Structure formats: C-alpha cells, structure tokens
Amino acid sequence: MSEISSPTTVADALVPVTVLTGYLGAGKTTLLNRILSENHGKRYAVVINEFGELGVDNDLVVDTDEEVFEMNNGCVCCTVRGDLIRILGGLMKRRGRFDGIIIETTGLANPAPVAQTFFVDDDVRARTRLDAIVTVVDARHLPQRLDDSAEAAEQIAFADVIVLNKTDLVNAAELADVERRIRAINRFAVIHRTERAALPIAEVLDRGAFSLDRVLEHTPAFLTDDTxxxxxxxxxxxxxxxxxxxxxxxxxxxxxxxxxxxxxxxxxxxxxxxxxxxxxxxxxxxxxxxxxxxxxxxxxxxxxxxxxxxxxxxxxxxxxxxxxxxxxxx
Amino acid sequence: MSGGLADPDLVLRSRGTQQSLDAFVVAAAFDGAGRQAAFALGDGRVVLASPADPWQFVTAHEGAVLALAADCAARGFISGGDDGALRRIGPDGATGEIARFGMKWVEHVASHAGGRGVLACAVGKRVHLYDAAGAPLKTLEHPSSVAGLAFDARGKRLAAAHYNGASLWFVAAKTDSPRRLEWKGSHLAIAVHPDGDAVVTAMQENALHGWRLSDGQDMRMSGYPSKIRSIGFTANGRYLASSGADTLVLWPFFGGGPMGKPPLELAGGDNVLCSAVACHPKQAAVAAGFADGLVVLADIESARILPVAAPGRGAVSALAWNADGTLLAFGTESGFAALVDFSKR
CATH class of the missing domain: 3.30.1220.10 (CobW-like, C-terminal domain)
Known part of the structure; x- marks a missing residue:
C-alpha cells in the first residue's frame, strides 16, 4: 500500500470557476444573463448575492451572503470567503451536473478574498480551479468610480479580462481616456469594448488565466510602454x-x-x-x-x-x- | 499495521452488505433504534439500508442532500438539502416536509431523542428548532453562517460553530442568549464532550480548538497537514478522535486535557489522509476511513487495528455506528456504501 497516496485530480477534471466583479450598474447581470441564456450547450452553476436581478430560470443558482473572514495565522491580508468554501464544497458533491461555476460578487467587493479562497482551502483546490477574474466596468462612470473608491481600482487590478461596457455612452476621446486609465492600473488584462455586454462567451469563460501554464501569456508588449x-x-x-x-x-x-x-x-x-x-x-x-x-x-x-x-x-x-x-x- | 492486512477485505466480505450507489455519499446515519441505516447522496437521494432487507432508494431532495441525522423518534431520519428543504424520511421511505427555506441551503441537521425530542437545522446564520412533530419551537441567530451543529449528550444544550468561535444555547431556555465561545478564525465541525464540560471545533486553519466550559480554558490542538472534516469523542470521553492527518489522531481528554501533550496516533504509515472517523458508542474503539478507501477499526488501549475494507473504492466520506455499536455504515466519494455487522455470532 505504500504506493498509494491521497488522490490528486488531473487539471482537466477540475471544475473551472469564473469570478465576475464590477460595480452595480456596470453590466454584470447583463453579461451573466447572456452567459446563461446563450446556446452553448454547457451548464453553469451560479453563485450570486443579489438575487432577484437575475431573470434566468436556472436550478443551479445559489444565493449567498458574502462572508469574508480573516485567517487565524497572523496575516491581516489573508482574508477568504467562508461562504464560498461551503458552497463550492456542496456543489462538488453533485459533480457532473454542470460544466463550470460562475461567482458574481457584490458591486463593492474587493476580489482578493475570492481569489485567496482558491489558494487556502484543500477541498476547493482539490476539485476546482480559479479560471479567471472578469471585471465589468462602465465606460462612462468608471473615471468617477476610480476617483471615489479603492474597490474600483482593485477590481481592475485583479482582472484577467476587463469588459469595458457601455461604450455607446461615451465619445471616442472619452473611451480612449478611460482605457488609458485602465491600462495604467493593469497593463496585463485583456480588454473587450462592448455595448450591452455583448461579446463571445469564449472570451470570458475557460480562459485558464490562473493556470500556471499560462502565466504572462497575454503580455506581448512586455517591456514597451512601461515608462x-x-x-x-x-x-x-x-x-x-x-x-x-x-x-x-x-x-x-x-x-x-x-x-x-x-x-x-x-x-x-x-x-x-x-x-x-x-x-x-x-x-x-x-x-x-x-x-x-x-x-x-x-x-x-x-x-x-x-x-x-x-x-x-x-x-x-x-x-x-x-x-x-x-x-x-x- | 503489521500482520492484519493480509486480507484487508475479509471483514467486509464475511460480515458486510454493500452496494454501489453512483453518487457522492455525503453522510451516513442510523435511526434511533439502530436497526436501519441511511446514506445521503449528492444526487438528492437517501438510501435506506438494513442488513437483511433490500435497500430502498428515496428521492428526498431536488439537488444534493447536504445533511442527515436520525429522527428524534425511534425510527426514521431527517435530511437537509441544497433545494432549501428540511425533510423527514420514514422507515418505509415515505417523505414529508418539515420546513422550506427558499434559495438558502439547509447545510446541517441534528436531533436529540431526550424528553419529548428536538430537531435542529442550520440555514445560513440561523438555527431553527422543531419539536418531535415538526412544529417550530424557535430560531437562534448567529453572527455568521453556522458551519457545524451538535447537541450535548443529554440534549439540554446545542452547540453551533461559526466565525470567530461557537455559540452554546440552552435548548429549553425562555430567553435566548447563548454562551459565546470566542476564538478568531473559521470554525467548522463541532463536538461536545460526553460529560458536557468541553466543546471542540475543527478550524479552517488545519487545527482543532477547544474550550473547557468550567473555567473557559482554551485548548489548541494543531499540527494537521490538511483540513479536519470529522471529529468525535470516544464513549468514555477519554479521547477526541479526528481525521485530517495520515494517521487516526486521538487527543487525550483526561489528566488535565490535551494541552501540551502529544496526541495518540494509530493506523498510520501509508501517507494516506484519514478522511472520516466514528467512535464506537460503547467501547474504546474508533472506526477510521481513509482517502484511498481503506476502513479500519482501531482499538485504543491495545493499539490493535482491524481492517474492515480494503482501499480502492473511493475516499471515505461517511462513517457511522448504530446506537449499540453492532453495525457500522460507511460510504465513499465515488458512491460505494456498505453496512458491516460486528455483532457476536
């Protein structure tokens, strides 16, 4: 029996988890509805906080209260989402009934505790993988959000994919300016300009952005424009x-x-x-x-x-x- | 583990009844009479099993069953699911709804047969109590979601684990103010010492935390390589058994408690994590299940290990004894379930 060790799951068998962040009104729910209603043949479990907004009938919608707690290890920034540990654990018990999990965070949420949850918990690590953090921002209101809150910048800083939404509400110069501000914070995320959060779902799901295999894959202009x-x-x-x-x-x-x-x-x-x-x-x-x-x-x-x-x-x-x-x- | 593993499947083969259930076995429990076992599954079914009869499959929940316990009556069970329902399942497989909580999950259930009987379930931050007939008694509020629920041996008090500690409630109290047991961090599984003087929780930080109730003394038990999913006190209260290490870990609760003492470690040596424990209800023995599917029975005083089931059927996720300790039920993540008869022949 010495050959047997605790079971490890191959990366392909891990259920991908997409984290959807963004301020209220930026278009998060619109994007989520698109993902759930588009005919892509896949089933997603959705973890949400603001039930009622979501107009899609999906028996895999889970309503939760975001519960962030500090790990008892002396590190004040080691905060994790306890509710997610429980919910992901529960969802994994009915494995095979969905292809992925999407977690919608509240508008003001700092994405760090969600991301850190995937580093901290054994069970979460053994069965799921954080696929990408997708941040939806409102082209018109983002400058103001960045000026009056720390969370707006954090949501952009953590993003692997940024959906720059409501581009129809700004002119070309304003759009270029808001994109410059996003780039100043995070030069490495992929930015998609959208109206009504319309973009191919493949640009949002199954990105593998947290896969070590793909770290820094999307950074072609690496050393340029850094000054x-x-x-x-x-x-x-x-x-x-x-x-x-x-x-x-x-x-x-x-x-x-x-x-x-x-x-x-x-x-x-x-x-x-x-x-x-x-x-x-x-x-x-x-x-x-x-x-x-x-x-x-x-x-x-x-x-x-x-x-x-x-x-x-x-x-x-x-x-x-x-x-x-x-x-x-x- | 020398000698005993020549035929690790002998006990299961000679004394067991088994079945493949094709779904994650979330929990196992016996009814109050100790005659019938139930396995709660990740596909919403509850399977009623007894050694002599064919097993009965009951569709209990729409999603996954998340929690299972004996009903407070002699027969039957209660279950909670991610469909937001708290249900009752009779020995014949008939189901009834006790309560429904909409989108919220019913994550933990507990019961006690003492007095007129009481049922409890945890839904988010709230614990709801019901009488034996299923009529609501009261609702207990907690500062954060409840992650573990246990009655004390007499059914007088209910302990609930949550963030930054646990709450200890008197079930029959007219005014509801719990004793708050505080310790920073996230507390999950919970157990109450049989003599009622200690409460222990398993924490997110791969450690156990205990409170001695008589003087408020904190007890820290750490050193685990992984999360501890399963804890329980032996019948005589001398040891606390726990999963989470590559051995069965037993902390001494005699001679002043576990502080500053090394735990007793049994059934180790294979570098496989212990994933579930169940203390024998009468004797100083513990059933332990491992991540490779191995199930053993460990006798604490002699340190002898009796293999019950060989590895290879999935990580053991559920383990339970009936009340007189003659039947052991176990289930695995890959859907294997068995009942093993330990009665004298």
Whole structure:
C-alpha cells in the first residue's frame, strides 16, 4: 500500500470557476444573463448575492451572503470567503451536473478574498480551479468610480479580462481616456469594448488565466510602454532579466517581499528561467499567498528571459528592479 | 499495521452488505433504534439500508442532500438539502416536509431523542428548532453562517460553530442568549464532550480548538497537514478522535486535557489522509476511513487495528455506528456504501 497516496485530480477534471466583479450598474447581470441564456450547450452553476436581478430560470443558482473572514495565522491580508468554501464544497458533491461555476460578487467587493479562497482551502483546490477574474466596468462612470473608491481600482487590478461596457455612452476621446486609465492600473488584462455586454462567451469563460501554464501569456508588449507617467493609486510594473535566476535567492527575496509588502502587492506573476533547466518555472501570488511550479519548456520563439510582473500600490520601481536583478546567478 | 492486512477485505466480505450507489455519499446515519441505516447522496437521494432487507432508494431532495441525522423518534431520519428543504424520511421511505427555506441551503441537521425530542437545522446564520412533530419551537441567530451543529449528550444544550468561535444555547431556555465561545478564525465541525464540560471545533486553519466550559480554558490542538472534516469523542470521553492527518489522531481528554501533550496516533504509515472517523458508542474503539478507501477499526488501549475494507473504492466520506455499536455504515466519494455487522455470532 505504500504506493498509494491521497488522490490528486488531473487539471482537466477540475471544475473551472469564473469570478465576475464590477460595480452595480456596470453590466454584470447583463453579461451573466447572456452567459446563461446563450446556446452553448454547457451548464453553469451560479453563485450570486443579489438575487432577484437575475431573470434566468436556472436550478443551479445559489444565493449567498458574502462572508469574508480573516485567517487565524497572523496575516491581516489573508482574508477568504467562508461562504464560498461551503458552497463550492456542496456543489462538488453533485459533480457532473454542470460544466463550470460562475461567482458574481457584490458591486463593492474587493476580489482578493475570492481569489485567496482558491489558494487556502484543500477541498476547493482539490476539485476546482480559479479560471479567471472578469471585471465589468462602465465606460462612462468608471473615471468617477476610480476617483471615489479603492474597490474600483482593485477590481481592475485583479482582472484577467476587463469588459469595458457601455461604450455607446461615451465619445471616442472619452473611451480612449478611460482605457488609458485602465491600462495604467493593469497593463496585463485583456480588454473587450462592448455595448450591452455583448461579446463571445469564449472570451470570458475557460480562459485558464490562473493556470500556471499560462502565466504572462497575454503580455506581448512586455517591456514597451512601461515608462509613461500616471497618477493612479494602483499601478503595474514589469521586469525582465537576462541571466538565469538562482531559485534559492529568488525564494528568499520574493518570500521576504510578499511577507512585508504583500498587503500592497495585489497580484504578482512571473516566468523564471532556472540555470540548467529546460522548463520554465511559473509563479503567481495574490497578496501574500503564492503558488509556483514548473510548466512546459520555453517555446522556440520566446527569448529565455525571466520576467516578473507586479500589480499593486506603492510600487518602488528601482527597489523591485534591484531586488529581481540580484536573484540572477553570479 | 503489521500482520492484519493480509486480507484487508475479509471483514467486509464475511460480515458486510454493500452496494454501489453512483453518487457522492455525503453522510451516513442510523435511526434511533439502530436497526436501519441511511446514506445521503449528492444526487438528492437517501438510501435506506438494513442488513437483511433490500435497500430502498428515496428521492428526498431536488439537488444534493447536504445533511442527515436520525429522527428524534425511534425510527426514521431527517435530511437537509441544497433545494432549501428540511425533510423527514420514514422507515418505509415515505417523505414529508418539515420546513422550506427558499434559495438558502439547509447545510446541517441534528436531533436529540431526550424528553419529548428536538430537531435542529442550520440555514445560513440561523438555527431553527422543531419539536418531535415538526412544529417550530424557535430560531437562534448567529453572527455568521453556522458551519457545524451538535447537541450535548443529554440534549439540554446545542452547540453551533461559526466565525470567530461557537455559540452554546440552552435548548429549553425562555430567553435566548447563548454562551459565546470566542476564538478568531473559521470554525467548522463541532463536538461536545460526553460529560458536557468541553466543546471542540475543527478550524479552517488545519487545527482543532477547544474550550473547557468550567473555567473557559482554551485548548489548541494543531499540527494537521490538511483540513479536519470529522471529529468525535470516544464513549468514555477519554479521547477526541479526528481525521485530517495520515494517521487516526486521538487527543487525550483526561489528566488535565490535551494541552501540551502529544496526541495518540494509530493506523498510520501509508501517507494516506484519514478522511472520516466514528467512535464506537460503547467501547474504546474508533472506526477510521481513509482517502484511498481503506476502513479500519482501531482499538485504543491495545493499539490493535482491524481492517474492515480494503482501499480502492473511493475516499471515505461517511462513517457511522448504530446506537449499540453492532453495525457500522460507511460510504465513499465515488458512491460505494456498505453496512458491516460486528455483532457476536
């Protein structure tokens, strides 16, 4: 019996979970209704907080109260959604009756506790995978939201996909301006301009954005356009180094950085080249909670350079660059 | 585990009745008389099983059954589901509705046969109490969702686990103000010591937390590699059995309690997580189920391990004894269920 260990599920068998964030009125419910009513042959369980808005008859709709709690581990930013742990656990007991799960958060929600839930709970990790955080924003009202609340910027900072909705309510110059503001906060998310939240469902679901295999996949213009000035509270920065990374040095540096600055670091992602290793090492973190593993070999057309991306507050560019550079092998 | 595993399926083969149920076995329970077992399934069915008769399949809920307990009468069961219903299931498979809560899930149920009998269910932050006939008695409010529910041995008090601690209610109290047991974090499964002086919860943080009620002493029991889904006290109250490690972990509750002492660890060595425990209702023995499907019976004093069922039928997700300890029911995540007869022959 020594060969037998606790069961591990292959990634394909994990149920994908999409998190839908955005302010009230941005078009979240419209998008959700599109997803549920479009004829794509798939069934989704939906976890919502504001029942009544949803006009779709779906026996897999679960009504919950968002219950965020702080882990008892001395870390104030280790907050998770206890209600989701229970609901995902319950839904997994009737496995096979749906193809994916969509979690709608309330308008003012900070996405961090939802994301962190997928790092913290054994059962959630064993059966589901966080697929992507999709944030719906209202092209017309976003500038004002960004000026008067921290959550609006956080919802953009955490997003893998941004649905820039209600583009028909602004002119071209306003639209370019709002997109610039989004880019200043998060240069790595995919942005879709929409009216009435109309876009192909495949652009929203099953993105694999939290898969380590696909960390930093959508960042073609990596080092360009990183220098312009902006005044957003939340910003993103990327770094690239030439020599391979010493895993021990990196672990010591990133570990210390996340434990001291984790509260400001909303999302961290990296692809690392270790000396003498043909595979890429992928790394990601939400605040202080990190995850990393070897993924496939370097694609032939991609330079074998280690890259690291931070999205957060109070990012000190020279300090982060020096820190990352010092992790290179001598 | 030397010696005993030559034929780990012997007990199941010679003393068991088994069936493949094709759905996640969420919970198992015996009726008050200890004659009939029930398995609650992730597809909404409840299966009534006794060793001699054919098993009966009852469609109890529309979604998944989330919770199951004996009815407070001698026969029958109560169940809660993600269809928002609290139901009663008779020994003949007849079902009746006690209450319905719309979109909210009925996540936990409990009962006690003492006095005129009482039923309880947890729905979000509320715990609803009913008399034996199913008439509502009262509703108990909690600061956050209730994640575990247990009556004490006499049925006088009800303990509910939630965020930042647990609440201990007197079932018959006229004015409802619970004793709040506080400890930061998320508290899940809950158990009350048989002598009524300790309450223990399993926490999200892979640890147990206990409160000694006489002096409010906190008891921390940690070191688990994974989440603890299942806890229970032995019949004599000397040990608290728990899942969550690659052994059956037993914390001593004698000689001053578990503080600062190492737990007793039995049935380990295979690097497989223990996923469910059920203490024998009469003797100092514990049934333990593992993530590979292995089920064993551990005798605490002699540390002897009797294999009950071999690995290979899915992670053990439900485990229960009948009241006199002659029948053991177990079920797995992949839908295997069995009854094993331990009575003298």
């Amino acid at each position: 312009h000035e902006h005044n957003e509270d939340v910003a993103s920065m990327s770094f690239e180094v030439e020599r391979p990374i010493d895993p021990e040095k990196f672990n010591a540096w990133i570990g210390a950085l996340l434990s001291t600055k984790g509260q400001d670091l909303l999302r961290t992602k990296g692809i690392l080249q270790y000396p003498g290793e043909t595979r890429r090492f992928a790394f990601q973190a939400v605040h202080m909670m990190a995850d990393g593993d070897f993924v496939g070999p370097w694609p032939a057309d991609v330079p074998q350079r280690s890259r690291l991306v931070f999205i957060g507050r109070n990012l000190n560019r020279p300090q982060l660059r020096r820190g990352f550079e010092s992790c290179q092998v001598d």
